Amino acid sequence: MVGGGIVGLAVAYFLARAGVGVTLLERGALGREASWAAAGYLSFQGSSNKPGPRLELTRASFEMYEGWVREIGELTPADTGFWRCGLLEIALSGAEAAEAQARAAWQRKAGYAVEWLDAAAVRSREPGLGAELPVHGALLFPGVAQVRPPRMLRALAEATRRRGVQIREQAPVAGIVREGDRVTGVVLAGGETIAAPVVVNAAGSWASQLAPEMAVMPVKPMKGTVVLLEVATPPTRELLVSERGSIYPRTDNKVAVGATVEDVGYDKEVRLGSVRTLVNQALAVLPELTDARVAGSWAGLRPYSHDNLPYLGPVPGLRGAYAATGHYRSGILLAPITGVLLTEMILQKPPTLPLEPLAVARAARSEG
Numbered sequence: 432m433v434g435g436g437i438v439g440l441a442v443a444y445f446l447a448r449a450g451v452g453v454t455l456l457e458r459g460a461l462g463r464e465a466s467w468a469a470a471g472y473l474s475f476q477g478s479s480n481k482p483g484p485r486l487e488l489t490r491a492s493f494e495m496y497e498g499w500v501r502e503i504g505e506l507t508p509a510d511t512g513f514w515r516c517g518l519l520e521i522a523l524s525g526a527e528a529a530e531a532q533a534r535a536a537w538q539r540k541a542g543y544a545v546e547w548l549d550a551a552a553v554r555s556r557e558p559g560l561g562a563e564l565p566v567h568g569a570l571l572f573p574g575v576a577q578v579r580p581p582r583m584l585r586a587l588a589e590a591t592r593r594r595g596v597q598i599r600e601q602a603p604v605a606g607i608v609r610e611g612d613r614v615t616g617v618v619l620a621g622g623e624t625i626a627a628p629v630v631v632n633a634a635g636s637w638a639s640q641l642a643p644e645m646a647v648m649p650v651k652p653m654k655g656t657v658v659l660l661e662v663a664t665p666p667t668r669e670l671l672v673s674e675r676g677s678i679y680p681r682t683d684n685k686v687a688v689g690a691t692v693e694d695v696g697y698d699k700e701v702r703l704g705s706v707r708t709l710v711n712q713a714l715a716v717l718p719e720l721t722d723a724r725v726a727g728s729w730a731g732l733r734p735y736s737h738d739n740l741p742y743l744g745p746v747p748g749l750r751g752a753y754a755a756t757g758h759y760r761s762g763i764l765l766a767p768i769t770g771v772l773l774t775e776m777i778l779q780k781p782p783t784l785p786l787e788p789l790a791v792a793r794a795a796r797s798e799g
């Protein structure tokens with residue numbers, strides 16, 4: 432396994448649970464890249480999910496999450512921060528309200544929990560909302576949950592070790608070792624070779640660089656900046672999401688505001704312009720946050736995929752190599768289904784979901 436973010440850890444976890452011996456190699460410290468930086472909310476009901484493969488994938492993972500967290504809890508006392516907090520998605524125009532109501536209708540028909548609230552109901556539920564905010568109503572998703580990514584990663588890493596996975600940090604993989612077109616292992620930057628009949632590439636925003644054959648996946652970094660605030664009393668219970676910014680209340684009087692989407696290459700520095708954008712958004716949604724203490728800010732690199740689906744499966748031209756990357760904005764949510772699907776593929780078991788839409792080479796095929 433190459434990469435110790437949530438995706439590499441999840442695939443290692445499920446492989447080990449199925450009895451496969453796994454060594455996980457992480458270039459730096461475990462879980463310190465995109466996975467650590469994430470807001471950590473878990474939802475499959477947003478506007479980007481129409482009926483189709485993405486909805487099926489995100490819904491399957493969402494439905495697995497609570498059970499997975501419970502299973503992790505049986506292996507380690509470490510807390511994941513899992514919390515079913517609910518989410519209020521606020522419509523700020525007539526067009527957004529119409530789309531939201533249409534979505535509520537088909538989602539209710541499909542049996543998903545969702546409720547439409549008119550503007551007056553939204554304002555009485557969330558009295559702190561900015562007076563200038565053009566609230567046209569909101570969708571309430573009571574089942575939406577969140578984890579605290581740094582805690583989730585600590586707990587998952589511990590559970591993965593307990594399952595018998597060997598985890599090596601400060602172990603940068605420099606390349607794939609092969610005989611003909613078959614993988615036989617990897618070589619570390621220091622020259623050490625590690626033999627393995629199967630190599631899974633879960634290297635996040637760096638995945639396309641691992642071997643020439645991996646370049647068929649156009650994964651690139653998409654920066655996200657978050658600001659963390661501390662408040663005397665929580666300004667809202669639910670997650671508040673709108674086109675003017677998203678606010679993620681935590682259980683310990685912390686509130687995360689974010690995240691930006693910045694196409695700026697591998698820059699992970701927190702820039703003043705990004706912080707200004709987030710601060711303006713937070714104050715427009717909840718003006719009382721003006722008294723909040725700034726507790727911190729950070730940025731991470733989401734592994735972007737060209738069609739908002741991850742690349743999961745065998746790497747063409749390199750037998751024994753698999754990819755598990757490109758989870759873009761949903762890698763925390765998609766971790767368990769990714770672990771299950773990769774395990775099924777590697778053990779040649781029937782897949783839980785159709786794999787074709789997730790195929791590694793689909794970007795090249797769609798270009799014709």
Ligand SMILES: Cc1cc2nc3c(=O)[nH]c(=O)nc-3n(C[C@H](O)[C@H](O)[C@H](O)COP(=O)(O)OP(=O)(O)OC[C@H]3O[C@@H](n4cnc5c(N)ncnc54)[C@H](O)[C@@H]3O)c2cc1C
Binds near residue numbers: 462602655730760762
């Ligand atoms: C600001 C922000 C907010 C987000 N919010 C959410 C959210 O609310 N919900 C959600 O589901 N998702 C969210 N995401 C997306 C989510 O964080 C990512 O999709 C997910 O973390 C990707 O996980 P990963 O393991 O593929 O990548 P990473 O966490 O980046 O891990 C990849 C790992 O591979 C290692 N690596 C790279 N190259 C090598 C090599 N050659 N050898 C060894 N190791 C290597 C890296 O060091 C890294 O640790 C957010 C992301 C950001 C940045």
